[in-house]
Amino acid sequence: MEILSYLVDGLLLALQPINLGLIVIGVSVGLFIGAMPGLGSVNGVAILLPITFLVPPGSAIIFLAAIYYGAMYGGAISSVTLGIPGASTAVATTFDGRPLALQGRASLALVTAALASFVGGSVANVLFTLFAPPLATLALSFGPPEIFALMLLAFATFVGLGGDDIAKTVFSICIGLVFASIGFDQISGQPRLVLFDISGFLHGIGFIVLAIGVYGIGEMIWTIEQTRGEVTTTTPRMSVAGMISDTREAVRRGWKGTTIGSFLGFFVGVLPAAGATPGSLMAYGVAKLVSKTPREYGKGSPDGVAAPEAANNSASTGAMLPMLTLGIPGSPTTAILLGGMVIWGLVPGPQLFVNETEFVWGLIGSFYISNFAALLINLAFIPLFIWMLRMPFTVLAPMIFVLSIIGGFAATRDMHDIWLIVIFGLGAFFLRKFDYPLAPAVLAIVLGPIAEPTLRQSLLLSSGDPSIFFTRPIAGPITIIALVLIFLPALKFFRRNKSTESS
Amino acid sequence: MFSKRKFMCLAAAATMLAAIPVQAFASDWTPRRPIDFVIMAGPGGGADQIARFIQSVVEKNDLTSRPLVPNNKGGGSGAEALLQLNSARDKDHTLLVTLNSFFTTPLRQEGLGIDIQTFTPVAMMGVDPFVLWVHKDSGITTFEQFVEKVNADDGQFVMGGTGKGQEDSIVIAYMSGAYDLNIKYIPYDGGGAVAKDLAGKQIMATVNNPAEAKGFYENGDFVPLLAFSDERMDAYPDVPTMKEKGQDFSYYNQRAIVGPPGMSEEAAEYYRDLFQTVYESEEWQNYLQSESLSPLPMNAEETREYWTKQVDNHRELLAEIDD
Structure with missing residues (x-):
């Protein structure tokens, strides 16, 4: 087993004192960067890139990868405790993590997130070790039509997400699509929908801006309105015995979501262009779709925490695959890591695996170690985060507000985005009032x-013929499954109406 | 964290500093705040890599007392970055790392009201040539075969690039005009995505900077057919130039550092010295070589002349695309 001997060498390299020390520091820093709303792995890696010149390239990338890993774990923390996604990759974690916390089960949510992240990371590491080169070939066979088909599938899994009211779900999707199209049209190369000629709209509406607005500000206003200013505190349990029983429950009620998230997330992560955020959202959608109790989703299902958390860790390892085997970034963070490799004098590309064996396998070895370190560090910090939740809401609400604003500003350093966050927060509150x-x-x-350019690229390729989505060997089946899923609820609805008529 | 009193002290000190006339620093100006290092592209692309590389050289050799803080403003093909520079409040602590959208974006989006001649030239770090690439499985090994294949495909030959009005599309448009080629052009959101889809054979050819295609070239996947440089490139001595084919055309991506309109002469001099040191550093010289950039040293006046020439060139080239 050639791979195994490489892997052992890599693990030994990652376990060298300096590297091990960097992993522990990196994971801890990453955990807090991830937990800080708005700041995610992209910012963390970009900010800390220059300080990696103090160490050899192998150690430098191990450090950055540890930050990346830590941030994936950390994102879940503020999603659960504050209801604001700590990073874009942790948005789906708020869907069920927040309700669990409100029920006083924050420690269950956090333990589930940590365990699912660990399993997701481990599954991805094993898949990476065993199948990197063939998976790289698979990634290359995904052209624009295949990616678009996959995006269609993601939308399809989400049509059922908003509950039974399909019309309102579709409306909500449309609003999101309009926001997504603001800024710049890649195909014609012209700015578009630059509202009121405000230059801030040239960079479009960042996903994190919308997410902080909706889940940070919107959620806070909602809670204030619901409680009518009455001071509410949840008093979550916090004991070793409690955590052990939570672990048991997390395994029992979260294994399905974890499994789905681990594999799906890895696969989506491997495809360049997608990355961990779509991966975690898709995992949530699919876990809900195949669940026997889909109604629990959104109300505090451990599976709903496990799926996106397993997926974002697994996808972030997956995104390293095209970076290392092809020299192509699979996510914004890996794009910056790739830049780092150039700075360290390495040539990214298909030859990297052959020429820089020690570097590549040292990095892969560090994934295993980082993943383990992140689990332990994260579990150790859980009591601290739970303690935060004991604060009365009158203290917590201003804190959430401040964190939302700072986080939003930190990501782009643009006041324009802060105003948008506030507007989105208000908008989200009213939409929620009307049950959207x-x-x-x-x-x-x-x-x-991702969907719009790939759709238009595909149609350019086929000279406007939509059959391109059905005739290509990979795109075809995905498109058909997606269409079936989209029309299934409509069909059910139609049948149900028919049966009520006949009865 | 600052205590309140400490903060007040600092604020007071800052006000006093600001009140001291600029002349006091005339002899040896140094930055007093972190420098906003605006990049005309999103994180991860070619321009971003160069900016971060420059930042790393500065950081590694400890060349400034205040850090360069990279700030990606890729929106609207760099329009956002140009606006940011044009209206920079702190004119002495803002710098822009350019690519050719520095010339094309003000031409294509006249409503921006940007006149690049008002900007302050700081440093020309090098120019990046372009090369025409195909996948080895296409069986094409010469430019003549390429022209033959495009004609045989009759409008079905697909090339990828970074979008209409972007550098590679200008080169492709010129080439298509000169050889009467009918090429189907698919825009992508970055050079990396273009290279990936050529490797996956989703598209048949690309025009890329060597840096973006190098990994695949070394692996034997990509075949270079034609260089759009003035002379044959050191790294690709067997690849003919378009000039050798009888067309008077070469095209480079400008990798320069530019200051906002109205940057003080003292600050401009400081930055010119700074980037001259970076330019001469071993790291940057190695980078120029490994990424096949050509040096193009010029002073501020020469840079302005170069800009005038480039704007005129691009106006003509863009007119050809829009036809």
Whole structure:
């Protein structure tokens, strides 16, 4: 087993004192960067890139990869405790993590997130170790039509997400798509929908801006309105015995979501262009779709926490695959890592695996170690985060507000985005009052910028013939499954109406 | 974290500093705040890599007392970055890392009201040539075969690029005009995505900077057919140039550092010295070589002349695309 001997070498390299130390520091830093709303792995890696010149390239990338890993774990923390997604990759975690916390089960949610992240990371590491080169070939066979088909599938899994009211779900998706199209039209190369000629709209509406607005500000206003200013505190349990029983429950009620998230997330992560955010949202959609109790989703299902958390970790390892085997970034964070490799004097590309064996396998070895370190560090910090939740809402609400604003500003350093966050927060509150589901809008603003160009590229390729989505060997089956899923609820609805008529 | 009193002290000190006339620093100006290092592209692309590389050289050799803080403003083909520079409040602590959208975006989006001649030239770090690539499985090994194949495909030959009005599309448009080629052009959102789809044979050819295609070239996947440089490139000595084919055309991506309109002469001088040091550093010289950039040293006046020439060139080239 050649691979195994490489892997052992890699693990030994990652376990060298300096590297191990960097992993522990990196994971801890990443955990807090991830937990800080707005700041995600992209910012963390970009900010810390220059300080990696103090160490050899192998150690430098191990450090950055550890930050990346830590951030994936950390994103879940503020999603659960505050209801604001800590990073774009953790938005889906709020859907069920927040309700669990409100029920006083924050520690269950956090333990589930940590375990699912660990399993997701481990599954991805094993798949990466065993199948990297063939998976790279698979990634290359995904052209624009295949990616678009996959995006269609993601939308399809979400049509059912907003509950029974399909019309409102579709409306919400449409709003998200309109927001996604603001800024710049890649195909014609011209700015578009630059509202009121405000230059801030030139960079479009960032996904994180919408997510912080909707889940940070919107959720806060909602809670204030619901409680009518009455001070509410949840008093979550916090004991070793409690955590052990939570672990048992997390395994029992979260294994399905974890399994789905681990495999799906890895696969989506491997495809360049997608990355961990779509991966985690799709995993949530699919886990709900195949669940026997879909109604629990959105109300505090451990599976609903496990699926996106397993997926975002697994996808972030997956995104390293095209980076290392092809020299092509699979996500914004890996794009910056790739830049780092150039700075360190490495040539990214298909030859990297052959020429820089020690570097590549040292990095892969560090994935295993980082993943383990992140689990332990995360579990150790859970009591601290739970303690935060004991604060009365009158203290927590201003804190959430401040964190939302700072986080939103930190990501783009643009006041324009802060005003948008506030506007989105208010908008989200009113939409929620009228029972509009907001998750589909958030999904649309993530997937829209991938779906629209690939749709138009495909149609350019085929000279406007839509059969391109059905005749290609990979795109065809995906498109058909997606269409079936989209029309299934409509069909059910139609049948149900028919049966009520006949009875 | 600052205590309140400390913060007040700092604020007071800052006000006092601001009140001191600029002349006081005339002899040896140094930055007093972190420098906003605006990049005309999103994170991860070619321009971003160069900006971060420059930042890393500065950081590694400890060349400034205040850090360069990379700030990606890729929106609207760099329009956002140009606007940011044009209206920079702190004119002495804002710099822009350019690519050719520096010339094309103000031409294509006249409503922006940007006149690049008002900007302050700081440094020309090098120019990036372009090369025409095909996949090895296409069996094409010369430019003549390429022209033959495009004609045989009669409008079904697909090339990918980074979008209408972008550097590669200008080269492709010129080439198509000169050889009467009918090419189907698919826009992507970055050079990396273009290279990936050529490797996956979703598209048949691309025009890329060597840096973006190098990995695949070294692996034997990509075949270079034609260079759009003035002379044959050192890294690709067997690849003929378009000039050798009898067309008077070459095209480069400008990798330059530019200051906002109204940057003080003292600050401009400081940055010129700074980037001259970066330019001469071993790291940057190695980078120029490994990424096949050509040096094009010029002073501020020469840079302005170069800009005038480039704007005129691009006006003509863009007119050809829009036809």
